[in-house]
Structure formats: C-alpha cells, structure tokens
Amino acid sequence: MLDKEGIAKRIAQEIQNNSYVNLGIGIPTLVANYIPKHIHVCFQSENGLLGMGPFPKESEVDPDLINAGKQTITMLPGAAIFDSAMSFGMIHAQKIDLTILGAMEVSEMGDIANWKIPGKMVKGMGGAMDLVASAKNIIVAMQHVNKAGESKLLPSCTLPLTGIRCVKKIVTELAVLSVLPEGGFQLLERAPGVSVDTIKKATLGKLIIEGDIPEMAFN
Amino acid sequence: MIDKKVANVEEAIMDIKDGDTLMLGGFGLCGIPENCIAAIVQKRIKNLICISNNAGVDDFGIGLMLHQKQVKKMISSYVGENAEFERQLLSGELDVELIPQGTLAFRCMAAGYGMPAIYTPAGIGTEVAIGKEIRNFNGKDYLLENAFDANFAIVKAWKGDTAGNLIFKATSRNFNSVMAMAGKITIAEVEELVEPGVLDPNQIHTPGVYVHRIFQGSHYEKRIEKKTITV
Numbered sequence: 001m002l003d004k005e006g007i008a009k010r011i012a013q014e015i016q017n018n019s020y021v022n023l024g025i026g027i028p029t030l031v032a033n034y035i036p037k038h039i040h041v042c043f044q045s046e047n048g049l050l051g052m053g054p055f056p057k058e059s060e061v062d063p064d065l066i067n068a069g070k071q072t073i074t075m076l077p078g079a080a081i082f083d084s085a086m087s088f089g090m091i092h093a094q095k096i097d098l099t100i101l102g103a104m105e106v107s108e109m110g111d112i113a114n115w116k117i118p119g120k121m122v123k124g125m126g127g128a129m130d131l132v133a134s135a136k137n138i139i140v141a142m143q144h145v146n147k148a149g150e151s152k153l154l155p156s157c158t159l160p161l162t163g164i165r166c167v168k169k170i171v172t173e174l175a176v177l178s179v180l181p182e183g184g185f186q187l188l189e190r191a192p193g194v195s196v197d198t199i200k201k202a203t204l205g206k207l208i209i210e211g212d213i214p215e216m217a218f219n
Numbered sequence: 220m221i222d223k224k225v226a227n228v229e230e231a232i233m234d235i236k237d238g239d240t241l242m243l244g245g246f247g248l249c250g251i252p253e254n255c256i257a258a259i260v261q262k263r264i265k266n267l268i269c270i271s272n273n274a275g276v277d278d279f280g281i282g283l284m285l286h287q288k289q290v291k292k293m294i295s296s297y298v299g300e301n302a303e304f305e306r307q308l309l310s311g312e313l314d315v316e317l318i319p320q321g322t323l324a325f326r327c328m329a330a331g332y333g334m335p336a337i338y339t340p341a342g343i344g345t346e347v348a349i350g351k352e353i354r355n356f357n358g359k360d361y362l363l364e365n366a367f368d369a370n371f372a373i374v375k376a377w378k379g380d381t382a383g384n385l386i387f388k389a390t391s392r393n394f395n396s397v398m399a400m401a402g403k404i405t406i407a408e409v410e411e412l413v414e415p416g417v418l419d420p421n422q423i424h425t426p427g428v429y430v431h432r433i434f435q436g437s438h439y440e441k442r443i444e445k446k447t448i449t450v
Binding site for chain 1: 246247248249250272295296297298299305308309317318319320321322323324325327328339340341342343344345346347377387388389390391392393394395396397424441442443444445446447448449
C-alpha cells in the first residue's frame with residue numbers, strides 16, 4: 001500500500017518528456033518533487049504562469065507571485081506570465097498535455113466528481129471544470145476508498161459531477177487503473193504488497209483484470 | 220493624450236452606488252484593488268453584486284465588504300476561505316453563483332472584445348449546464364455563456380500612466396487585465412503612476428482605451444494567503 005508520497009512518485013513516472021502539465025491541489029502538488037532528472041516538464045499554474053518553479057526561500061518571497069493554490073512560488077528561466085483568459089484559453093485549446101488532480105469519486109465511464117458534497121459548504125469548482133473538459137490526458141490521484149471505507153471507483157458517481165468521460169488513468173494507494181473508452185476500470189498494476197483480491201473488494205465499479213497484474217516498480 | 224488621472228480613490232469611486240455590479244480583479248489576495256475596496260467599505264455602499272474569482276478572507280479583501288453586509292451576491296469560482304461568507308451564505312443573506320474559473324475569465328474577455336457570448340465545454344454534463352443552450356461543434360458539446368455586464372471594473376496594476384496604460388507584475392495580472400477590458404467604467408489603481416511616455420509602449424498589457432480612471436494607490440499591504448517557503 002502506498003502513502004501520499006508513493007502515489008505522487010508513481011504518477012511522476014507517467015509524465016512524458018517535454019510536456020506541459022497542470023497540477024491540482026493536494027497529492028498532485030507533490031508530483032513535482034519526483035520528476036526524473038532526464039524528463040523536461042513545464043508546469044502551468046492556471047492563475048497565469050507557465051514555468052512554475054519550487055517554493056521560494058524566505059528572501060525570495062513575492063506576494064505578487066503565487067500558484068493556483070495561493071502558495072508563494074518562484075519562476076524558472078523561460079517562464080511566462082499571462083492573464084486568466086489566456087490561461088484557460090491554452091487549457092481549452094489543448095496546449096496543456098496532462099492534468100493531474102484529486103477526486104472524491106470516479107465512475108467506470110471516466111466521469112469525475114470532486115467539487116461539491118450536498119449539505120456541506122460548497123467552496124466552488126475553481127478551474128477544475130475547465131481542466132477536465134479539455135485536458136488531453138487526465139490522471140486522478142486519490143485514495144481508493146473514502147473515510148467511511150466506501151469505494152470511490154463506482155459504476156456511476158453519486159456526487160455532483162465536475163466533468164464527464166474525461167478521466168484516463170487513476171493512481172490510488174492500492175493500484176494503477178486505466179479507464180477504458182467503452183467503460184470499466186482496467187487494473188494495470190498493484191501497489192507493493194497489495195493483492196488483486198484487496199483491489200477487487202475496494203472497487204465497486206466494473207473492474208477488468210486480464211492476466212497477471214504486476215506490482216508497481218519504483219526506481 | 221487623453222488624461223485619465225483622478226486625484227484620489229474617493230474621486231475614482233464617487234459614482235458607485237447601491238445595487239451596482241462590480242468586477243474586482245485579483246486571485247485570492249494577489250493583485251486585489253486594496254485602495255478601492257477600503258474606500259467602498261468606508262462609504263458603506265450596499266447591495267452590491269460582485270464578480271470576482273474569490274471572496275477574500277475574513278479581515279481582508281472582499282471579506283471586509285462582506286463583514287459590513289455590503290454584498291448582495293457574489294459571482295465567483297472559488298470561495299470559502301472566509302467564515303463570515305459561509306455564515307451569510309447559510310443564513311440566506313448572501314446569494315452566490317459559482318461558475319468555472321475559465322468561464323469567469325471568458326465572460327470578462329467577451330465583454331472586453333465586444334462579443335455577446337462565448338462557447339465553452341466547461342460544465343457540460345454538470346449542474347452548471349442546467350438551463351443553458353448547448354451546441355455541438357465537431358462532435359463536442361459546448362455551453363453558451365453570456366458576456367458579463369458590469370457597471371464598474373476595479374483593477375490593480377503595478378505601473379500605469381495618466382493615459383490609462385497598465386502594466387502588471389507577475390501573477391497579479393490574473394483577472395485584472397481581462398476585467399480592465401470588461402467594465403462600462405474601469406477604475407485602475409496602480410502602485411506607480413507616471414506621465415505618458417515613461418512606460419515603453421511595447422510593454423503595455425492593457426491599453427489606456429479600456430481604462431477610464433486611474434490613480435496612484437498607497438499603503439499596499441499585499442497580504443500573502445499561504446506563505447510557503449523552501450527551507
């Protein structure tokens with residue numbers, strides 16, 4: 001079973017060389033820490049920055065330079081600033097190759113719910129509905145089951161949707177799964193020490209298991 | 220040059236009245252028009268409809284206006300860093316319309332480009348799409364979203380000249396430059412106001428034609444919401 005850092009580390013392996021990537025809040029933010037040295041990646045922050053660097057040193061903190069999670073950040077050489085319309089313009093024009101975000105539920109059709117729980121304070125969708133509507137590739141980082149022990153990989157979402165038929169891959173503490181175009185979660189890899197049976201029990205949606213399922217490999 | 224300079228913040232906001240619709244630039248607390256917000260709070264203008272990506276925090280930004288119950292409705296993409304906001308929302312004193320962040324930006328952009336509406340795929344298949352016109356282009360569904368119609372856009376820039384040209388710094392550009400284009404009347408407060416000719420025309424982000432009033436602000440606090448550092 002993986003911890004949050006483990007999920008981030010596994011997702012980092014999915015990032016292709018020379019790609020533009022948008023990271024959501026939470027586990028996705030941690031992915032930036034595990035990009036292999038030979039992979040060139042440019043991080044987009046949807047408040048208007050390409051070429052986001054690490055958090056600043058105390059002496060470098062600039063209140064005019066934050067990420068979409070409102071944290072202070074830095075810019076790497078070659079960075080570019082733009083306004084919010086251009087930021088979402090490049091997202092909808094599919095110039096951003098990969099979006100990594102968290103979810104409360106994912107359906108076997110690739111629908112995602114991650115912004116609203118009825119009866120609880122609603123904070124808003126932020127940029128999530130734009131990102132899921134247009135990203136070329138979407139990887140979800142999340143726990144396989146919720147705090148009540150219920151599966152978050154479902155036949156259909158029960159919570160209000162953020163987007164439909166958009167999630168391509170899911171990495172949880174238990175497994176790596178792809179969402180098939182015709183529907184269903186195909187099990188690709190198991191987390192270290194996790195059995196196929198454990199994954200079956202934690203997956204309520206249609207789970208497709210073909211052949212031996214390898215354990216995740218970490219360098 | 221057409222002179223857009225006003226003497227101070229009081230003159231800049233003099234005709235904002237109860238019930239007006241205001242666009243307020245900024246993302247979180249980054250790049251918010253601190254001087255104008257303070258003056259609107261001071262004047263206790265009420266029943267405002269505020270279009271802004273966020274709603275500030277309890278004791279800063281739009282939170283200051285909420286605290287005095289000056290806001291009737293917020294149109295935002297992400298709120299709730301703010302306990303008073305939550306209280307007013309749950310008690311029904313405050314109306315909130317949550318919309319996707321890109322849609323918020325595009326509805327500003329449309330207003331600034333003279334376009335009545337835009338099509339976006341954001342929100343297709345979700346409750347955001349309820350009651351809206353959907354049109355299919357090249358096999359993909361899009362929602363029709365109208366341009367905003369705001370009485371005032373209130374923005375904050377880094378540098379500006381008396382002709383109304385604006386330059387923004389780093390990610391404080393965010394919604395400021397798109398909103399600057401979108402107001403019937405656009406008010407810009409800047410950290411440094413200079414005479415025409417000082418700013419390089421090649422570096423201007425927002426041309427002065429979009430700006431109706433400009434003044435040099437003061438005492439910028441530039442509060443940081445989530446200071447995060449590398450040790």
